[in-house]
Amino acid sequence: MMYRLLAFRHLKNRGGHASLDLFTSSNLSRFVHSLPFATVKAEEISGSRPAEVLNLVQGSWTSSSSWNTIPDPLNGESFIKVAEVDEKGIQPFVESLSQCPKHGLHNPFKAPERYLMLGDVSIKAANKLSLPEVSDFFAKLIQRVSPKSYQQALGEVYVTQKFLENFCGDQVRFLARSFAVPGNHLGQQSHGFRWPYGPVTIITPFNFPLEIPLLQLMGALYMGNKPLLKVDSKVCVVMEQMLRLLHECGLPLEDVDFINSDGHTMNKILLEAKPRMTLFTGSSRVAEKLAVDLKGRVKLEDAGFDWKILGPDVHEEDYVAWVCDQDAYACSGQKCSAQSLLFMHENWSKSSLIDKLTGLAARRKLDDLTIGPVTTEAMLGHMNKLLEIKGSKLLFGGEALQNHNIPSVYGAIKPTAVFIPLEEILNENNYELVTKEIFGPFQIVTEYKHNQLSLVLNVLERMHAHLTAAVVSNDPLFLQDVIGNSVNGTTYVGLRARTTGAPQNHWFGPAGDPRGAGIGTPEAIRLVWSCHREVIYDIGPLPQNWRTPQPT
Numbered sequence: 001m002m003y004r005l006l007a008f009r010h011l012k013n014r015g016g017h018a019s020l021d022l023f024t025s026s027n028l029s030r031f032v033h034s035l036p037f038a039t040v041k042a043e044e045i046s047g048s049r050p051a052e053v054l055n056l057v058q059g060s061w062t063s064s065s066s067w068n069t070i071p072d073p074l075n076g077e078s079f080i081k082v083a084e085v086d087e088k089g090i091q092p093f094v095e096s097l098s099q100c101p102k103h104g105l106h107n108p109f110k111a112p113e114r115y116l117m118l119g120d121v122s123i124k125a126a127n128k129l130s131l132p133e134v135s136d137f138f139a140k141l142i143q144r145v146s147p148k149s150y151q152q153a154l155g156e157v158y159v160t161q162k163f164l165e166n167f168c169g170d171q172v173r174f175l176a177r178s179f180a181v182p183g184n185h186l187g188q189q190s191h192g193f194r195w196p197y198g199p200v201t202i203i204t205p206f207n208f209p210l211e212i213p214l215l216q217l218m219g220a221l222y223m224g225n226k227p228l229l230k231v232d233s234k235v236c237v238v239m240e241q242m243l244r245l246l247h248e249c250g251l252p253l254e255d256v257d258f259i260n261s262d263g264h265t266m267n268k269i270l271l272e273a274k275p276r277m278t279l280f281t282g283s284s285r286v287a288e289k290l291a292v293d294l295k296g297r298v299k300l301e302d303a304g305f306d307w308k309i310l311g312p313d314v315h316e317e318d319y320v321a322w323v324c325d326q327d328a329y330a331c332s333g334q335k336c337s338a339q340s341l342l343f344m345h346e347n348w349s350k351s352s353l354i355d356k357l358t359g360l361a362a363r364r365k366l367d368d369l370t371i372g373p374v375t376t377e378a379m380l381g382h383m384n385k386l387l388e389i390k391g392s393k394l395l396f397g398g399e400a401l402q403n404h405n406i407p408s409v410y411g412a413i414k415p416t417a418v419f420i421p422l423e424e425i426l427n428e429n430n431y432e433l434v435t436k437e438i439f440g441p442f443q444i445v446t447e448y449k450h451n452q453l454s455l456v457l458n459v460l461e462r463m464h465a466h467l468t469a470a471v472v473s474n475d476p477l478f479l480q481d482v483i484g485n486s487v488n489g490t491t492y493v494g495l496r497a498r499t500t501g502a503p504q505n506h507w508f509g510p511a512g513d514p515r516g517a518g519i520g521t522p523e524a525i526r527l528v529w530s531c532h533r534e535v536i537y538d539i540g541p542l543p544q545n546w547r548t549p550q551p552t
Contacts, residue, residue, distance in 0.1 A: 035137055037244040040237065042140035047077030053237045054083050056258035057092045064089060068260070070234055073147055073373045076407035080145070082233050085261045090269050096257050097199040097228055097273040104196030104224035105255065108176055115173035117250065118222055122172065124249035126164035129157060134245075138210060138238065145235040146209050147372035148331045156211045163215050163504035163520060172222045175522055176530075187539040194526055195533035196224030197276035203266065203290075205282045207334045207439075209235035211502070212519070214242055216279050219525035221255060228257040228275070230266050270294060279517055279528060281336075284437075284465065291515060299517035299528045301509055304467030305437045306499045307341040309456060309482060310348045311473025315495055320472055321356035327470070327499045329364060329415040332372040333441040337468040337490070337500045337508075340437065342445045343422075343456050349447045358396045361415035364441075366404055374440035376400050376411030382438055383418060389430050391421040395445060415441040422446045422455055435463060457485045466512045470497035487512040 040051040054061045064083035072079040085093070106114035128134050135157045142153040178193045200220055204213040213231050220227040231239045240258065247253055259266070263286070270278060271293060279299050280290050287302040308327065310320070327339035344353065364370040383398055397416030406412055425434045425446060434444055448456050469488035471479055472495060479493050489511030492498050502508040502520065509518030518524030
């Protein structure tokens with residue numbers, strides 16, 4: 001009885017009166033463990049003890065009339081129950097967004113104390129994520145829903161924690177720093193301010209269940225917006241738990257709405273609520289549809305077919321090979337920044353690079369999740385089409401993994417690399433096929449001669465997505481040539497260059513598209529989550545002996 005009372009008080013403090021039906025003997029243990037904010041234990045989520053994910057709207061955690069059952073990506077068991085909102089249940093979310101004015105929850109002239117409040121929330125949340133038991137909880141929870149190695153999952157938590165550290169205290173109000181310019185006469189000054197959009201929405205994918213939604217969510221809040229957050233249902237349990245942590249750190253429950261739904265229902269909410277801005281991270285196809293449906297009121301971090309060029313100077317083969325392996329195959333290649341196309345200078349082709357890549361790829365295994373579930377059938381089908389191209393060959397991989405319990409809808413494949421001659425990539429009949437993004441442990445490898453850099457740059461110019469890139473060389477003239485003739489928004493250069501990695505200390509996002517969204521830095525937050533407003537003060541005095549002039 002005492003446990004039931006404590007759990008009731010815990011839920012009441014969370015504002016979750018709509019979920020009192022969860023207090024059954026089978027669910028009570030969800031609320032009784034060492035992390036006060038958490039309602040699940042990552043290690044115990046299973047078919048026999050499924051986790052449950054709720055919605056948050058207008059300050060209350062709510063259930064739903066329908067539950068979506070999520071299969072365990074490693075064994076197919078139904079291990080998470082998600083309370084999904086259907087079209088009949090969207091009205092509270094539409095109303096909540098509609099109640100937020102265009103000038104936001106705060107701005108430089110309204111409720112400035114909220115800048116300080118959010119700085120305090122960041123302090124407390126960063127401190128909690130720095131605790132080993134909390135970071136371990138989120139790392140293991142990420143692993144359960146988006147299988148990746150513990151080191152990769154913990155790295156995601158680390159970046160999130162450092163981001164929160166970066167925006168502690170006064171750093172939130174520094175994001176809204178304004179400027180002034182002297183006017184034409186006494187009493188006139190123009191002031192530029194960063195202004196919120198007000199009601200906004202955030203839609204994020206499955207591959208980074210904590211880092212992407214949390215960084216964008218906090219950026220939206222910092223600048224004064226009221227966000228509705230939608231995370232891929234397969235991984236939404238991670239952000240549900242993170243929101244509970246933020247509430248424990250002082251974030252008002254009314255500040256963020258959190259919805260679980262299918263894409264069709266979410267699209268209906270967007271069309272009815274008409275948010276002032278929507279941040280979408282995910283596939284290019286959906287991004288382009290949203291851009292049309294929302295009449296351009298979007299910021300996009302869509303798909304990336306990311307390239308790496310190995311320059312003429314061959315150094316540190318072991319290190320470069322290791323980075324190439326990490327870029328292409330860590331997280332099973334399911335990063336928007338994953339290395340998709342590797343251009344080898346002929347000097348690298350003569351080295352032992354391919355042999356080293358083959359050996360590194362062979363080390364990856366399901367046991368430690370250095371390789372994991374992907375849509376195997378589609379990837380092998382794509383590989384077979386590529387191998388029909390003249391001069392192509394399979395370098396390594398190209399086989400489905402055996403002896404596992406991964407459900408058939410996913411499957412798993414060995415890390416794979418296919419060689420395509422450079423001239424064939426440029427062939428009009430092949431280009432779209434070769435540069436198709438494959439969200440998995442799969443890359444294209446090609447070779448260029450010393451006098452063929454212009455052909456490589458031609459391949460880059462024809463691409464549609466410009467997210468990350470790497471130029472592995474310490475030759476300054478070579479770097480200058482490639483950087484000056486390419487676009488990608490996050491480009492690493494030098495011997496240690498990589499394509500992956502979205503840390504909190506530099507901009508991460510595409511270039512070449514006015515809709516492009518960044519993440520993680522003050523510049524990214526200002527660009528995505530605020531707009532410019534100019535206020536011109538003109539208070540006089542009037543010149544002596546002023547008279548009404550003739551009309552003009």
